[in-house]
Amino acid sequence: xxxxxxxxxxxxxxxxxxxxxxxxxxxxxxxxxxxxxxxxxxxxxxxxxxxxxxxxxxxxxxxxxxxxxxxxxxxxxxxxxxxxxxxxxxxxxxxxxxxxxxxxxxxxxxxxxxxxxxxxxxxxxxxxxxxxxxxxxxxxxxxxxxxxxxxxxxxxxxxxxxxxxxxxxxxxxxxxxxxxxxxxxxxxxxxxxxxxxxxxxxxxxxxxxxxxxxxxxxxxxxxxxxxxxxxxxxxxxxxxxxxxxxxxxxxxxxxxxxxxxxxxxxxxxxxxxxxxxxxxxxxxxxxxxxxxxxxxxxxxxxxxxxxxxxxxxxxxxxxxxxxxxxxxx
Amino acid sequence: xxxxxxxxxxxxxxxxxxxxxxxxxxxxxxxxxxxxxxxxxxxxxxxxxxxxxxxxxxxxxxxxxxxxxxxxxxxxxxxxxxxxxxxxxxxxxxxxxxxxxxxxxxxxxxxxxxxxxxxxxxxxxxxxxxxxxxxxxxxxxxxxxxxxxxxxxxxxxxxxxxxxxxxxxxxxxxxxxxxxxxxxxxxxxxxxxxxxxxxxxxxxxxxxxxxxxxxxxxxxxxxxxxxxxxxxxxxxxxxxxxxxxxxxxxxxxxxxxxxxxxxxxxxxxxxxxxxxxxxxxxxxxxxxxxxxxxxxxxxxxxxxxxxxxxxxxxxxxxxxxxxxxxxxxxxxxxxxxxxxxxxxxxxxxxxxxxxxxxxxxxxxxxxxxxxxxxxxxxxxxxxxxxxxxxxxxxxxxxxxxxxxxxxxxxxxxxxxxxxxxxxxxxxxxxxxxxxxxxxxxxxxxxxxxxxxxxxxxxxxxxxxxxxxxxxxxxxxxxxxxxxxxxxxxxxxxxxxxxxxxxxxxxxxxxxxxxxxxxxxxxxxxxxxxxxxxxxxxxxxxxxxxxxxxxxxxxxxxxxxxxxxxxxxxx
Numbered sequence: 001x002x003x004x005x006x007x008x009x010x011x012x013x014x015x016x017x018x019x020x021x022x023x024x025x026x027x028x029x030x031x032x033x034x035x036x037x038x039x040x041x042x043x044x045x046x047x048x049x050x051x052x053x054x055x056x057x058x059x060x061x062x063x064x065x066x067x068x069x070x071x072x073x074x075x076x077x078x079x080x081x082x083x084x085x086x087x088x089x090x091x092x093x094x095x096x097x098x099x100x101x102x103x104x105x106x107x108x109x110x111x112x113x114x115x116x117x118x119x120x121x122x123x124x125x126x127x128x129x130x131x132x133x134x135x136x137x138x139x140x141x142x143x144x145x146x147x148x149x150x151x152x153x154x155x156x157x158x159x160x161x162x163x164x165x166x167x168x169x170x171x172x173x174x175x176x177x178x179x180x181x182x183x184x185x186x187x188x189x190x191x192x193x194x195x196x197x198x199x200x201x202x203x204x205x206x207x208x209x210x211x212x213x214x215x216x217x218x219x220x221x222x223x224x225x226x227x228x229x230x231x232x233x234x235x236x237x238x239x240x241x242x243x244x245x246x247x248x249x250x251x252x253x254x255x256x257x258x259x260x261x262x263x264x265x266x267x268x269x270x271x272x273x274x275x276x277x278x279x280x281x282x283x284x285x286x287x288x289x290x291x292x293x294x295x296x297x298x299x300x301x302x303x304x305x306x307x308x309x310x311x312x313x314x315x316x317x318x319x320x321x322x323x324x325x326x327x328x329x
Numbered sequence: 330x331x332x333x334x335x336x337x338x339x340x341x342x343x344x345x346x347x348x349x350x351x352x353x354x355x356x357x358x359x360x361x362x363x364x365x366x367x368x369x370x371x372x373x374x375x376x377x378x379x380x381x382x383x384x385x386x387x388x389x390x391x392x393x394x395x396x397x398x399x400x401x402x403x404x405x406x407x408x409x410x411x412x413x414x415x416x417x418x419x420x421x422x423x424x425x426x427x428x429x430x431x432x433x434x435x436x437x438x439x440x441x442x443x444x445x446x447x448x449x450x451x452x453x454x455x456x457x458x459x460x461x462x463x464x465x466x467x468x469x470x471x472x473x474x475x476x477x478x479x480x481x482x483x484x485x486x487x488x489x490x491x492x493x494x495x496x497x498x499x500x501x502x503x504x505x506x507x508x509x510x511x512x513x514x515x516x517x518x519x520x521x522x523x524x525x526x527x528x529x530x531x532x533x534x535x536x537x538x539x540x541x542x543x544x545x546x547x548x549x550x551x552x553x554x555x556x557x558x559x560x561x562x563x564x565x566x567x568x569x570x571x572x573x574x575x576x577x578x579x580x581x582x583x584x585x586x587x588x589x590x591x592x593x594x595x596x597x598x599x600x601x602x603x604x605x606x607x608x609x610x611x612x613x614x615x616x617x618x619x620x621x622x623x624x625x626x627x628x629x630x631x632x633x634x635x636x637x638x639x640x641x642x643x644x645x646x647x648x649x650x651x652x653x654x655x656x657x658x659x660x661x662x663x664x665x666x667x668x669x670x671x672x673x674x675x676x677x678x679x680x681x682x683x684x685x686x687x688x689x690x691x692x693x694x695x696x697x698x699x700x701x702x703x704x705x706x707x708x709x710x711x712x713x714x715x716x717x718x719x720x721x722x723x724x725x726x727x728x729x730x731x732x733x734x735x736x737x738x739x740x741x742x743x744x745x746x747x748x749x750x751x752x753x754x755x756x757x758x759x760x761x762x763x764x765x766x767x768x769x770x771x772x773x774x775x776x777x778x779x780x781x782x783x784x785x786x787x788x789x790x791x792x793x794x795x796x797x798x799x800x801x802x803x804x805x806x807x808x809x810x811x812x813x814x815x816x817x818x819x820x821x822x823x824x825x826x827x828x829x830x831x832x833x834x835x836x837x838x839x840x841x842x843x844x845x846x847x848x849x850x851x852x853x854x855x856x857x858x859x860x861x862x863x864x865x866x867x868x869x870x871x872x873x874x875x876x877x878x879x880x881x882x883x884x885x886x887x888x889x890x891x892x893x894x895x896x897x898x899x
Contacts, residue, residue, distance in 0.1 A: 031759025041403045043805070044778040045481040050403065052478030056538045083538075087392040089404035090538060099393065099557045127557060155624035158592070167836055169597065172589035177385075177559035177582035277392045278557060292761070 007315050011308055018308075022300040023072050026293060033085045036290040040087070057083045057090060058294070076301050086292025093298045096283065101265075103174050104272075104279035107195055108264045111202040115258050119207045122150055123214025124246045132221055139211050146208025154201040154274035161197060170194045172276035198275040202268055210253065217249035224248075255314050262310030266303045346687060376572025380564065382894020383578035384864055387590040387599035388879040393583045396555040399541035400520035401472070401479040408581065409887035412562055413456075413546035414520030415667055417447055417466070419883060420513050422781035423625055424681060425872040429887070432461065432521050433500075433549060442507040442824060445892050447516075453569040455523045457545045467495035470502070470515075472668065478537040482514040490515075498570070513781050517883065521547070542752045548890050549574040549646040558583055575893035576867075594858055602858030602889075603878035605732070609669060609858075619862040623870050623877065626682055626852035628786055629673050630724055630733070630776035632724065635637070635768060637799050637809045642720055643771050648749075649706045649845035653697060655705035655747045656740055662851045665736025673849035674698075676838035677790070678783045679851075686783050686834040695842040702747050709748040719750035724772035727765055728755040733774055751788035766802035768809055776853050784830065788819050810846035855881065866891040 037050050044103065051061070056174035060068060074083065081093035087095050122142075126135040147151070154179070175190045221227065222245050229242045269281035287295040398409040410416070417433035420426050430693050433447040453461040470493040473480040484490045489505035502508075502515065523545050526532060532539045532652065544552060550562035562579040584590040587604050594602040595616045606613045606622075608786045614620050632652065634643040642648050659671035674680065675697040678687045692698050706715075716718040724740075726733050734755065741751040751772075757762065779786035790794060791807035793816050796806035803809065818840075820834050825833060841847065857877035859867045868888065875887035 029759075030763055031758070033757055035762050039401070039762065040452065042778045045403055046483040046487065047804070048480050048486070049481050049529070053537055056535065058479055084395075087390075087404070088395045088398055090399075090402055091395040095393075156590075163592065163596075167598075171592060172584075173558060173582065175558070177580055178561075180554065181556065230801065273586050274588065276585050278583070278585065282585055289758075 005315070008139075009074070011312050014308055015304060016311065018304040019073065019076060019301060020069075022175075022297055022304070023069055026291065026296055029291070030150035031291050033291045033293065034061070037089070040290070051191060057085050058083050072297065074320045076297065081298040082294035084287075084292055084295045086290030086295055087286050088295070093294050096295060097280070097298055100278055100280045100283045102228070103277065104265065107174075107198055107277065107279060108202065108268055111199045112206070112260055112264050114199075115203050115206045115261070116210055116253075118203070119210025120214045120250065120253060122207075123211045124218055124241065126211065127215040127218025127222065127249070128241050128245070130222075135215070139208075139215055142204075142208035142211050144208075146206060148205060148273065149270075150201060150205055150268060151203055151274050153272040154198070154271055157201055158274070169196050173199060174277055186318045188325070194277075198271050198277055201271050201274075210262050213253055213256070214249065217235075217252055218245060220255060221245045221249040231321075244300070255318065258310045258314035258317070259307070263303075265306040280304075336878065342540050357612075368487075375468065376570065376575070376729045378572075378575045378893040379897050380575050380577055380578050381897025382863060383580065384576050384601060384892060384894075385580040385582065385593075386600040386603075386879050387582070387584060387594050388600045388601075388603040389584040389587050391585055393557040393585075394555060394560055394581075395540075396542055396557070396560070397540040398455045398544035398552060399536075399539055400522060401481070401537055402855065406520065407522070407558060407880050407882050407885075409541075409544060409546075409880035410520040411548065411884065411889070412550045413548045413552065413577075414522065414625055415548045415886065416517050416519060416883045417449075417521065418512075418516040419875075419887060420517040420778075420781055421873075421875055421884070421887070423876060424625070425685065426781045427515075428718045431883075431886075432466070434518070436516070438509075438744055439608075442509045443505070445502060445508075445512075447502075448497050449500060450569065451498060453547050454567050455525075455547055455790055456551050456565050456567065457523075457543050458567070459523065459525055461521075461523075461547050463495035463498055463500045465524045466500045467493050468528065469519065469521050472522070472527060473519075474534045476535075476537050482511070482518060484511065484515055484519075488514070509823045510780075510784065513785075520883070529752050548886060550579060566726050568794040574889050575897070576864075576889070577897075579889070594860070597862060599859050600860040600862075600864050602856070603880055604856050605669070606856075606858060607732075608667060613858060617860070617862070618786045619860050620858065621861060621867075623868075624669065624854035625855050625870070625873060625877070626671050626679050626854045628679060628776055628779035628853050629677055629847075629849040629874070630670070630736075630774070630851050631673060631677075631849035633765075633770075633773040633775050633790075633808045634845070635770055635772070635808060636811075636846060637768055639799055642770055645712070646845065647712055649848065651705040651708040651747060652744065652749065653848045654701045654708070655749070655843050656743050656848070656850065657700040658850055660743070661736045661739045664739050666732050666851055670851040670854050672899060673852045675849065676841045677847060678834065678838050679779070679786075683783045683834075686831055686838070688878055689839055691835075691839055691842060694747045697842060700743075702743070702853055705747040715750040716746055716748050717773075719748050721750045721752070722771050723752045723754050724774055725754045725756055725761055726774040727758050727761045729758075737774060740850070765807050768797075768799040768803065768807065773807065775807070780831065783834050784819075784822055785839075787834070787841075788822075791815055791837065792819050792841070807890065808846055810844070812840065812844065815840050863895050865895055867891050885887070 033054055037054065038047060068145050084091045084096055085092055122138055126139055129135055158171040161169045170193055174189065174194050179187060179190060181187065227240060227244050230244045265280060269285050271277065272279045272282040284299045287299060351473050395405060397405045398413060400406045400409045400414045415431050417431060418436065419429040419431050432450055432453065434450040436445055436447045438445050447466065449463045449466055455461055474485045480486065488508055488511040491503045491505050500605050521588050526545050527536055549565055549568050551565050552560060553563050554561060560581040562576050562581065564577045569575065590604060591612065592604050593599040595613050597617060608706050609622060614622065636644050638644050654673055662668060662670055662672040674692055676687065678691060696704065709720065724737060726737060737753045741753060764770050765775060777786050777789050791810050792806060793806045793811045796809050796811060797803040817836060818836050822830055822833050853877050855878040868874050874891065875884040877888065879885055
């Protein structure tokens with residue numbers, strides 16, 4: 001119990017520190033929402049009118065920073081995230097985030113799970129048949145692909161599967177722009193078709209890490225006495241591989257997986273840009289570009305909370321699985 | 330990456346036209362809305378095509394749509410104005426300010442240009458069926474008075490608008506000074522909103538922040554439906570020009586970046602492009618014989634020298650002359666901009682767009698018609714600088730504007746042999762702005778917005794009231810050029826007649842040659858690509874009936890009234 005409380009205390013403290021940084025750092029950066037708006041409107045509109053426009057949307061350039069800070073903390077907690085004063089001027093932040101969140105969760109979330117599952121599976125098999133054909137082919141290949149830049153892989157896929165094949169797979173957007181979102185098989189198929197290339201990009205570049213760590217864990221585990229014991233008992237290879245070796249080799253990878261789930265929400269900025277995929281990553285990029293304080297704050301808070309929660313869950317899971325962690329913690 | 334939009338911004342900061350307009354009189358009157366009396370192509374033509382077909386616009390916005398259409402919100406008015414809302418008169422800057430009457434069927438200036446009476450068009454209906462009246466026009470301008478944040482062109486504060494009154498089918502705008510140059514703003518750029526919608530509920534309380542999700546306008550299209558990914562416009566069946574618009578549907582997807590938009594354009598998925606396509610011959614034109622491009626120049630991009638005496642090098646005329654003589658603008662345009670922007674000239678008057686203001690002979694006489702590195706070398710040698718002992722200068726530019734970087738690489742190369750060692754400093758946009766506005770630079774690479782005549786751009790850059798002391802943000806005159814004679818020319822412009830205005834602009838051009846306050850390098854263009862497989866009626870070099878890029882408001886409406894689907898004609 002004391003362990004849980006201490007973890008929770010740590011969670012709150014970290015969250016507060018992160019929120020505070022999120023508030024002050026953007027305000028100490030050069031530029032202001034007004035300047036960004038003047039740039040976007042090509043400096044052709046009256047600066048006075050633009051400043052009043054931003055003020056009507058809740059921008060308070062002249063208010064005491066500390067008062068703003070307290071307001072900000074209160075608003076973050078109560079969910080009153082304000083109105084965007086950047087590229088999506090006038091749109092409530094909750095709506096902007098709400099529109100982008102499902103797409104990022106869907107695309108990046110599913111590919112992260114897939115990459116972990118596939119990567120671990122390949123790693124297990126490769127480690128089991130160490131030096132075999134699979135082991136000498138897949139891990140090196142995927143180690144190379146995971147070092148490739150996201151956007152480069154994306155562009156290559158677009159070129160191969162969209163441009164050269166006359167639009168076999170769509171290369172942009174999350175669904176055809178002429179369609180209206182609906183719960184029909186046709187629309188779902190369209191969404192899936194649009195997700196293939198961006199998902200493949202993320203998979204290709206992220207699966208290598210899982211394969212490599214899983215394979216190495218597997219090899220270490222296979223040298224353990226209880227595996228030799230299992231063999232001596234005459235257990236089937238399959239049983240030894242899955243329930244004796246893989247199950248134990250998986251443990252270190254699980255915490256890594258929990259962490260990577262926390263990062264799902266921050267999206268994959270470059271992939272979203274290359275594929276014109278309207279998720280949270282590009283939203284953050286845009287918010288920073290346009291000094292959109294309300295949107296930036298909400299996004300940074302979401303990212304912080306997501307990572308902290310997954311770390312917390314991971315901590316609790318470890319404590320539950322491993323009594324040693326509890327005792328030491 | 331989205332620098333293309335900057336290059337094409339064409340309008341004017343009205344706030345800056347503010348102070349100087351004198352109250353002198355003029356005898357010029359425009360007798361009706363058609364100005365010169367020539368027959369207008371376009372909006373008042375009879376419909377000559379069948380309706381049907383659809384068009385996809387690729388204009389990179391870098392954001393998903395918010396589905397707000399309030400024309401007072403500067404972030405969304407490019408998807409509202411011209412599509413749903415209409416101006417009183419359309420002014421085409423590509424055809425010497427040729428006017429097309431829209432919601433005003435005609436207008437009459439007072440002799441002193443201090444008041445103007447618009448006659449509103451009869452028989453126009455809002456898309457909800459209510460009739461459009463002079464009251465709507467007056468109400469639109471009243472909103473701008475009541476809520477200053479909606480007065481985007483500073484009509485009430487800068488232009489000296491004193492009152493707007495409606496009587497019958499007439500609307501009278503009264504100004505405290507001659508307001509000729511503001512016509513472009515109040516007649517052409519303000520979208521007229523329906524009083525019956527904007528005078529009730531939340532729209533009346535907060536006309537600036539109200540979302541206006543289902544806009545009611547007089548324009549050729551209505552919104553149905555809008556999502557974050559795409560705006561679909563459908564033809565307004567009750568549009569006041571019978572039989573128009575021809576295209577029954579428009580798709581306006583929200584492109585986040587140039588890459589996907591350019592791909593869709595090359596493949597014909599989108600037919601109307603409005604951004605820079607690098608290596609356009611290979612990546613667009615050669616993909617299909619139906620792909621075309623025509624990007625007319627509208628403003629300048631150039632080197633802004635800091636003229637403040639605290640900058641010993643750039644405040645010297647000889648140094649600026651040397652730079653202007655040493656650079657080969659044709660090469661900058663060819664290498665830096667891939668030949669997609671024409672070379673500029675030292676007068677800062679964009680040709681061929683504003684040809685009648687351009688004095689070619691004066692440019693030649695001053696020696697700026699072609700590069701002259703030898704003369705530049707001589708000027709710098711006179712100051713003690715040579716290639717071995719160069720003058721060190723730094724030019725600031727904006728990071729991510731890759732074509733500007735390429736242009737500056739050419740400039741650097743050309744300045745080296747004459748004795749200037751140029752360092753190019755790439756800055757983040759907002760850092761760049763800070764230093765530019767406050768005068769913290771030797772040289773800056775930059776382009777301004779313009780207007781329907783060269784006066785607008787030149788006045789922004791050169792008028793002393795647009796300047797500020799070093800360390801204080803200048804509004805537009807970032808080089809800190811101060812010349813009472815040039816100021817006087819700008820002050821005379823609003824009340825001058827047409828010939829007088831041309832003469833004034835030519836004199837300012839002469840000052841550009843004399844003082845080298847700005848060194849234009851290339852002319853920035855209105856990026857435009859179009860596909861003719863199914864859609865016809867595009868503006869072309871021989872028929873430049875409107876600025877062609879989709880982000881120009883309200884020019885976009887003129888295209889929408891001309892475009893038609895070939896397949897729908899059978």
